[in-house]
Amino acid sequence: MIESLSLHKPHIEHWLVLSAILFAIGLYGLLSRRNAIGILMSIELMLNSAVLNLAAFNRFVAPASVDGQIMALFVIAVAAAEAVVAMAIFVAIFRYRRIVDVNRMDLMKD
Amino acid sequence: MISDAVYTLLFYAIAIITIVFALAVTMSRNLLRAAVYLMMVLLTTASLYIMLDAEFLAGIQVLIYVGGIVVLIVFAVMLTKSAEMLDRPPLRRKLSAGLASLVFAAVTICVFWTSRFPIAQNHVAVPPNNTEEIGLKLLDYGSGGYILPFEIISILLLAAIIGGIVVARKTPPPEQPFTTGGDLTGEADFDAPHTQRPRTGKHI
Numbered sequence: 001m002i003e004s005l006s007l008h009k010p011h012i013e014h015w016l017v018l019s020a021i022l023f024a025i026g027l028y029g030l031l032s033r034r035n036a037i038g039i040l041m042s043i044e045l046m047l048n049s050a051v052l053n054l055a056a057f058n059r060f061v062a063p064a065s066v067d068g069q070i071m072a073l074f075v076i077a078v079a080a081a082e083a084v085v086a087m088a089i090f091v092a093i094f095r096y097r098r099i100v101d102v103n104r105m106d107l108m109k110d
Numbered sequence: 111m112i113s114d115a116v117y118t119l120l121f122y123a124i125a126i127i128t129i130v131f132a133l134a135v136t137m138s139r140n141l142l143r144a145a146v147y148l149m150m151v152l153l154t155t156a157s158l159y160i161m162l163d164a165e166f167l168a169g170i171q172v173l174i175y176v177g178g179i180v181v182l183i184v185f186a187v188m189l190t191k192s193a194e195m196l197d198r199p200p201l202r203r204k205l206s207a208g209l210a211s212l213v214f215a216a217v218t219i220c221v222f223w224t225s226r227f228p229i230a231q232n233h234v235a236v237p238p239n240n241t242e243e244i245g246l247k248l249l250d251y252g253s254g255g256y257i258l259p260f261e262i263i264s265i266l267l268l269a270a271i272i273g274g275i276v277v278a279r280k281t282p283p284p285e286q287p288f289t290t291g292g293d294l295t296g297e298a299d300f301d302a303p304h305t306q307r308p309r310t311g312k313h314i
Contacts, residue, residue: 062230
């Protein structure tokens, strides 16, 4: 039991598959939700899985350097900035039109 | 050998927990609960970073995502009364979204499983002090250093802060045109919409 477990130590493919599954779940949420904040949560999930990819590649392809982790830090910082601006826009739209439903956010359509 | 076995077990356990919580984020009807599930996903991802020898990244994940973004999301859910409106997508939409994400997952997993990556040999020296290495690299202005992206990121964060404040502050009632200049005292509830509103140059 212990031997077989130690022989099946997760390799880079396992990490990549995990992050692909997380990304697909985020994609499902992005496409199925109607609430703008729920969509933003799904986007955070997707960004998170992308960061996991960067860390996994750093660990398995270039373990002697930290470039992948620095890239991951930049992604996290940009995600924080994006979340701030998106939240501000949603709160402003809610104040102005009392909606958070993305189907009804069509002010620029007509 | 024991440590490898424990590593494998931990990887699969944490992976399953993460996937379950991620599904809960996208399927929960109450958005406040979805935010708490998102927090759990981000915490378990931080433990995955620790398993990938990226301790500093795990710390940053907990500080920024769990401490910052989740709190921000909870505030936004409360400010927009989203917790009271249950998000109930129609079945057709659920089906098409599920189909799209399944196809995406299948294609991506096939690609990952069949490609060969330039894997480094085992027992390559991992930098013993991860945080120190990252700090030196971030502030290195030689070749391969990241000082310029670092400074650009700080400008981006400043712009995001100012943009967030300007966009989210108090706006006039719906009959009046949407401006960002409605925050002077008494200006927002100025009840004569057709007269010219007082203009000041002091506030941007």
